[in-house]
Amino acid sequence: MEMHLVSRSVPVSAPSFRAVLRAADAPRTVWSAPDKATVVGSGAAATVTADGPDRFDRIREAAEELFSSGDVHAGTEAARPRLFGGFAFHADSTDGSPWEDFPGARFVFPRVQVTYAENGTWLTVNAVGPDANAEAVEERLARERERIESLPDPGPVSDPPGVVHRRRTTAKDDWNAGVNAAVERISAGDLRKVVLAQALAADLASDLSVPDILDRLGDSYPDCYRFLVEPEPDADRPQASFFGATPERLVSLRGRTVETGALAGTTGRGETPAEDEWLARELLDDEKNVHEHELVAETIRDQLAPFASSVNTGDRCVKRLATVQHLWTPITATLATSEHVLSLVEALHPTPAVGGLPPEKALETIRDTEPFDRGWYAAPVGWIDAAGYGSFAVALRSAVSRDDTTTLFAGVGVVEDSDPDREWDEVQLKYRALLDELER
Numbered sequence: 001m002e003m004h005l006v007s008r009s010v011p012v013s014a015p016s017f018r019a020v021l022r023a024a025d026a027p028r029t030v031w032s033a034p035d036k037a038t039v040v041g042s043g044a045a046a047t048v049t050a051d052g053p054d055r056f057d058r059i060r061e062a063a064e065e066l067f068s069s070g071d072v073h074a075g076t077e078a079a080r081p082r083l084f085g086g087f088a089f090h091a092d093s094t095d096g097s098p099w100e101d102f103p104g105a106r107f108v109f110p111r112v113q114v115t116y117a118e119n120g121t122w123l124t125v126n127a128v129g130p131d132a133n134a135e136a137v138e139e140r141l142a143r144e145r146e147r148i149e150s151l152p153d154p155g156p157v158s159d160p161p162g163v164v165h166r167r168r169t170t171a172k173d174d175w176n177a178g179v180n181a182a183v184e185r186i187s188a189g190d191l192r193k194v195v196l197a198q199a200l201a202a203d204l205a206s207d208l209s210v211p212d213i214l215d216r217l218g219d220s221y222p223d224c225y226r227f228l229v230e231p232e233p234d235a236d237r238p239q240a241s242f243f244g245a246t247p248e249r250l251v252s253l254r255g256r257t258v259e260t261g262a263l264a265g266t267t268g269r270g271e272t273p274a275e276d277e278w279l280a281r282e283l284l285d286d287e288k289n290v291h292e293h294e295l296v297a298e299t300i301r302d303q304l305a306p307f308a309s310s311v312n313t314g315d316r317c318v319k320r321l322a323t324v325q326h327l328w329t330p331i332t333a334t335l336a337t338s339e340h341v342l343s344l345v346e347a348l349h350p351t352p353a354v355g356g357l358p359p360e361k362a363l364e365t366i367r368d369t370e371p372f373d374r375g376w377y378a379a380p381v382g383w384i385d386a387a388g389y390g391s392f393a394v395a396l397r398s399a400v401s402r403d404d405t406t407t408l409f410a411g412v413g414v415v416e417d418s419d420p421d422r423e424w425d426e427v428q429l430k431y432r433a434l435l436d437e438l439e440r
């Protein structure tokens, strides 16, 4: 099929993010980075998917083909054509529950997109295929504009749905055994670090409104990346949604400027500002957490080095979120030659913030230990454009919902002096970000 692409945008008077998302069709898309435009996508004008270890290259090739013949009037940079999506954590396919509908990689070019940018709100209509033509897209744009501008006010944000039942994939004893076995491998010199995760399935008391949750997460976690990814609707199954608010950037590329960072090492929030400060200081001084963190920072620098003419590391500091505090080191680089952002995504994923060291042994330990499929949890989510620039986050503080069950994921870095009880508590703390939006 010839991949002719047509894209048209106009400014619109802004209905709220929640009103637009509530009215969007599946597959719905949300992407919102701190201090950047927020995007809501409705439907798919085109979809590219890939599986297996070559999935990064396959997506890049498909994107290049899609963007190769564009008739684009975007009006503003934020509304230029972008593909939104992500990857599975592991290179082999994800078919365990609740990931049945999620391929190894999937990106969507939204059919209708609303972009909340610094210079106003933009409505975009896209079409792809042999029949795509400017006239039809402009007509659709006029119709969509009328529809969007007359969307009803959605009223107050709904209460959390409530949780009637929780099922853990990992019993406490199994967790202790898994962490202890990993610590033994580390002591034996087989492994330096491994990130072990758990899943928690929450059966809900009433319907979940993903738009309402994402809206509230925007208020509670303004410094996080919010995302929503939906697989192709399937008539035989209720729609699945993967969403979250993650503090971790994997990598952004614009021109030759690369922005990334190490985020690893965790403590809680205090009851008072003084207690917060005390916990932050303790985290900065804690040998175990600093070690766990530095393995991540070093590895990111090593992975970037082959691409870069320079790599710069900022000061290690504390990133304070509503429920946790993390050690964070900003890292920037300048590329030696132009690269596609997916080459950097492939080189960096998974960093030892979510995988471990050495990478192959850590992945094997994860597979042997975790009794569930990570699916897209802890994997790259973000966007790419026609220039090969893009921005990716690590899909943490995330959940998959389908029907009346929402499955949450959270993990912790295990190093030589890890204690299973403390690591268990840290997993529960990381669940809070989303569990607070589900429990009454």
Ligand SMILES: C=C(O[C@@H]1C=C(C(=O)O)C=C[C@H]1O)C(=O)O
Residues within 6 Å of the ligand: 195, 197, 248, 263, 264, 265, 266, 326, 353, 354, 378, 396, 397, 409, 410, 411, 412, 413, 430
């Ligand atoms: C693995 C997760 O978080 C990662 C692990 C951290 C840690 O071990 O301290 C901190 C932030 C993230 O890099 C998660 O949230 O599920």
